[in-house]
Amino acid sequence: MKTKIRDLSHDGRGIGTIDGKTIFVENAYPEELVEVKITKEKKKYLEGKIVEIIEPSKDRIESICSDFYRCSGCQYCDYKYQAQIDSKINRVKSNLKRLGNVEVEEIKAYTMEDFYNYRNHIQLKIKDGKIGYVDKENYSVFTLENCVVAPKNTKRIIDILQDYPEIFYYNLIGLRENHEGKLMLILVENIEGLKFEKGHGYSIGFGSSSPFPERFPGLIEKLKEENVSHIYENYNTNPKYHYGQASIKAYGEGEFQEEILGNKFILSPTSFFQVNRVQAEVLYKLGIDNLDFSKDDKVLELFSGIGTISMELAKKAKEVVGIEYSEKSVKDATQNAKENGLENTEFLFGKVEEKLDAFKKDYNKLLLDPPRAGADKKVIEKILEIKPEKISYISCDPATMARDIGLLIGNGDYKVEKVDMVDMFPLTSHVEVICKLESNRR
Ligand SMILES: C[S@@+](CC[C@H](N)C(=O)[O-])C[C@H]1O[C@@H](n2cnc3c(N)ncnc32)[C@H](O)[C@@H]1O
Structure with missing residues (x-):
């Protein structure tokens, strides 16, 4: 079925009409005529995927990211910047x-x-022996090749971590970068149903077992070479959220510092900070x-x-x-x-x-x-x-x-x-x- 895309939705999908019903088409841009396959039929709208781009938008370009078509992170890697704006x-x-x-x-x-590597905070999922982003087709995790928005050292840090089988006990990795290019690594363990008591911590979890350097021999030294200055372990009792409320510092001197408009800030692993x-x-x-x-x-x-x-x-x-x-x-x-x-x-x-x-x-x-x-x-x-x-x-x-x-x-x-x-x-x-x-x- 064919549809002409007239607009973009809040989540970056092209909006068209088929048989009088609105259809949201992934990776389709305004002015494009596309052949689509309907993937979901709701009472008030349809969802679809492109089978063929019959008339491409003048603003469609070759994707600047090799993982774009499977990654659930970005929506416009193959759309001209001015058209995005x-x-x-x-x-x-x-x-x-x-x-x-x-x-x-x-x-x-x-x-x-110049928006390359603009993000100072990313989250990487860990699943089935892989560290990376989520594939939007099947929700599996794929290993990153060259994320254009993540901090520069991301891929090298993943490669280092992957050599440690114990890393796969964690569920998520957070990476934060400050104004000096120093990095904070946050290793998140989901512990559902466990209650965190202030001042007492958890009775189970990595925090109570042997110290971090013993569990990961040589890891800190390797990460230091990639500018990692702080490592935290975080315990998450509600996987609906990325991080839990409890973090324990595994490595790093003092607090992780950030600077904005000349003011200095202490940045905790889970605090909000513009990305x-x-x-x-x-x-x-x-x-x-x-x-x-x-x-x-x-x-x-x-x-x-x-x-x-x-x-x-x-x-x-x-x-x-x-x-x-x-x-x-x-x-x-x-x-x-x-x-x-x-x-x-x-x-x-x-x-x-x-x-x-x-x-x-x-x-x-x-x-x-x-x-x-x-x-x-x-x-x-x-x-x-x-x-x-x-x-x-x-x-x-x-x-x-x-x-x-x-x-x-x-x-x-x-x-x-x-x-x-x-x-x-x-x-x-x-x-x-x-x-x-x-x-x-x-
Ligand atoms: C978009 S952030 C802005 C933070 C800060 N202005 C900045 O730019 O770093 C929103 C903040 O609101 C806080 N927040 C969310 N809901 C709140 C509520 N109902 N009452 C108070 N704070 C809330 C969050 O913890 C977060 O720090």
């Missing part, structure tokens, strides 16, 4: 219109022309500029993580209060503020939707950077009560951001001043977007 801008515009009832004429894109450091700096600068600071400003920062934005906010404002529900991140943020010599920050541990109740109207600026789900409705209602003069909303999901913005502007309390898009995730369909809102009522 255009599709992301269109998506933000249409989400804002459809879900937020706001029309934005111009969205500026902050692009990344693209270069573009994160662009994003944070925009997010902060949106608040048009003066020295007397008091800022509320919701979903503050380890304080990556807070440190810079604190240099511009009188006071910054961050709210974050990862206890470890709150501890790290507090420590980070100290290390950066900042005395006007406070980090509160708890859910934003609960902690925000304590705040009155004297916070005149607000920045929020929620996870993909966006902010809870209660959070938006509370923001409307606090009535900050300016709001800077950073989001990795334009749909939930549009929904939340719709609520903020719905009664005429706020107006949208500007929307920008920062290409944080080249070669994928993910979008990072940032919106400046101003109060109409203050």
Whole structure:
């Protein structure tokens, strides 16, 4: 069956129509005429795969990654960069219109022309004696050849690890890279049903058996040659998540350090940190500029993580209060503020939707950077009560951001001043977007 692709979906699939029904076609691009095989038939839509590209898009190119067609990581390795950007801008515009009832004429894109190895954090699955990414056809794990977005040393580190049969007791490997090219290796063991008790650890698992260097003779030395400075073992009781809450350091001096906008950060194995450091700096600068600071400003920062934005906010404002529900991140943020010599920050541990109740109207600026789900409705209602003069909303999901913005502007309390898009995730369909809102009522 043939279909003409008219658009791209949020997860990067081409959208067409067959017999009046919408069809999502993997790896098909707008303007293409494709012959498809239907792979799934749902009540309201179909899913399909390309059998033949009859008329290719002018933006289709040869894939820059040899594993692209089986890997579940990237969506656009064979699509021109500018076309990726255009599709992301269109998506933000249409989400804002459809879900937020706001029309934005111009969205500026902050692009990344040299995007090779942009990721500072990847996860590799371990299955059936293999370390690598997941094959989207059959969910098996394939050994990486040349991932174009992963840290440069990834393949060499995998080769080293594969020589140790004990490595296959783990379920997942995390690899994080800092601004100096130093690497943190996180070895994750899934232990379902096991309860972690604070201060006591687990009764089973590698953490309680012989020390790491005895279990992996010579491994640390080999990894050091590849710039690995820290190794952690992590215990995961819920495989729904990549990491569990408990990590034990197996090797490394002090804490793993990262730097952004000149500020220093302690990075714990499981803390949130933007995966693209270069573009994160662009994003944070925009997010902060949106608040048009003066020295007397008091800022509320919701979903503050380890304080990556807070440190810079604190240099511009009188006071910054961050709210974050990862206890470890709150501890790290507090420590980070100290290390950066900042005395006007406070980090509160708890859910934003609960902690925000304590705040009155004297916070005149607000920045929020929620996870993909966006902010809870209660959070938006509370923001409307606090009535900050300016709001800077950073989001990795334009749909939930549009929904939340719709609520903020719905009664005429706020107006949208500007929307920008920062290409944080080249070669994928993910979008990072940032919106400046101003109060109409203050
Ligand atoms: C997108 S990250 C932003 C972190 C930080 N702004 C940064 O750029 O590094 C979202 C953060 O919100 C936290 N979080 C998620 N849901 C939350 C909630 N309901 N209340 C408080 N924090 C939450 C996560 O732990 C994570 O650190």
